[in-house]
Amino acid sequence: MSVSLETRGLTIRFGGHVAVDHVSCVFRPGELTAIVGPNGAGKTTYFNLISGQLRASEGQVLLDGADITAESAPLRARRGLGRAFQLTNLFPNLTVAENVRLAVQAKAGVHYDMLRPWSLRRDLIARADKILESVALESRRAHTAAALSHGDQRKLEVALMMALEPRVYMFDEPTAGMSVDEAPIVLDLIARLKRDTSKIILLVEHKMDVVRSLADRIIVLTNGACVADGEPAAVIASPVVQEAYLGIAPKEKGNAA
Amino acid sequence: MILSGNPPRGKLLTALLVLVVVVLALAPFLFPGSKPANVAAKICVFALLVASYDLLLGYAGIVSFAHTMFFGIGAYGIAITLYALGPSWGAILLGLGAAILVAALFALAIGLFSLRVQTIFFAMVTLAVASAFAVLASQLSWLTGGEDGRTFRVPEMLRPGFRLIENGPFGITISGRTLSYYLVFCSVVVLFLVMLRIVESPFGRVLQAIRENPFRAEALGYRIIYHRTLANVLAAVFAACAGALNALWLRYTGPDTSLSFNIMIDILLIVVIGGMGTLYGAIIGAALFVLAENYLQTLMGAAFGALNASGAGFVANFFNPDRWLLWLGILFILSVYFFPTGIVGKLRAEPKS
Structure with missing residues (x-):
């Protein structure tokens, strides 16, 4: 059975600070979506809202069409959200x-x-x-x-x-701090998961070479808002990304972190 | 397997445990007299009581100060039914059953209401409930006997005057006291083995996971409030059993023997000395603690007398038997300093690199 995941106007505020700002996105099975953005852009917070570690101030999370915004993290995990x-x-x-x-x-x-x-x-x-x-x-x-x-x-x-055998895999910088020998083991694992087209894979990643080699789609978050969404090549080339994310060092490929 | 795949690990530790258990098993024959019997029975009861607390503190990571309340519920369950219904095995079963039910309901209520909150608040809530319960028990004197407690009669077989074997082979006499002791000892052994099984079960592993990282346990799909509450209920039931056994042995239940906060402190000391999160620590800790409590004074008295006689009056004063609590305190501080993971933690071969 394939799975559907959607966020509608998902927002969380911490006091006056809007950490995730009305992010609406539909994730499709068989697609690996990379979520990129500068530090503090709200990528991990967005993950926490989807998997239930944080409760949204506004907006909804829908899994298989059901509104799970009010559900606790363990219940979401049982529904197949793996983190x-x-x-x-x-x-x-x-x-x-x-x-x-x-x-x-x-x-x-x-x-x-x-x-x-x-x-x-x-x-x-x-x-x-x-x-x-x-x-x-x-x-x-x-x-x-x-x-x-x-x-x-x-x-x-x-x-x-992996042991949870979820239907939605959420990797948050899985290779951060890994040595060059170790990273491929995890990346191969993700590549193998991609072959199962009934699953949704979300990946927060800083290393642009990893994103380029694995992602079917890229979402760019800046200051909590979604500023770009689409095919990897198009997103990476777009001016907003060049400025917001790669703007720090546009020539330096694969070392944006 | 009888130890549920959870052996003590470590040769010295195993040897020590075998020694304690064998001595306790043969205690009535090795050490005749009423004081050794009382000491041995207290070691058994405390091993069970502390192990049940370890289930809570060492495995689930829950700090509770209401453990004596459950111990007391067990003790009063036996006392009230035997006092009211007279000495019979049926009354014992009824009292035990009622005590287990009441303890479980209390633990369920406390757990569901307050295990959602942070550890420290839960500890405070248990402290408040336990204090209220102790006051209640001493005020409801028509039921509990108040500060005086209740002295009651036990079934014929368990009375000191009863003789199962009089001057049998090797001059052995098996009295009702001996039978009482073996009732306590065997019950403790069985309940301890049940607890070993629980901590080594999938449920027990989830408790450890919650202790280690509640946030991650939730992310795996465990609804930790239910696991915590269930652990609280189980610990309460085992504590109530310990209380019931203690009451049967003493043939008396009063606030000082069952509800006093001093017992709570003893439990905490024993679980720390023995080693948290091991269960076996309860046996070693209880044996050491109860022995020290009962014989340190005697030992010091002997030292005091000997030193005084040899003219070292100043040094002798340090060993004045009146100061035995000071020495118990020093022993406690030293053991925490040198064995922060408890005696069992120290003796155990840990799975590390």
């Missing part, structure tokens, strides 16, 4: 395997089972192991999340979202 966070957001004193198993368990809807030990849930353990392999973390499974390197923590962050 990987920009600032690594793990369970630091649990092991890598336990982190992923928690996500697998959430996907399986096992919330209150307290009579069977985890070790008996071989089905869930096997699925968690498969996901760890897909991000090349299987050798670190017995370490605590806090003991991982920054790059490995980023991979685990992505693994948690």
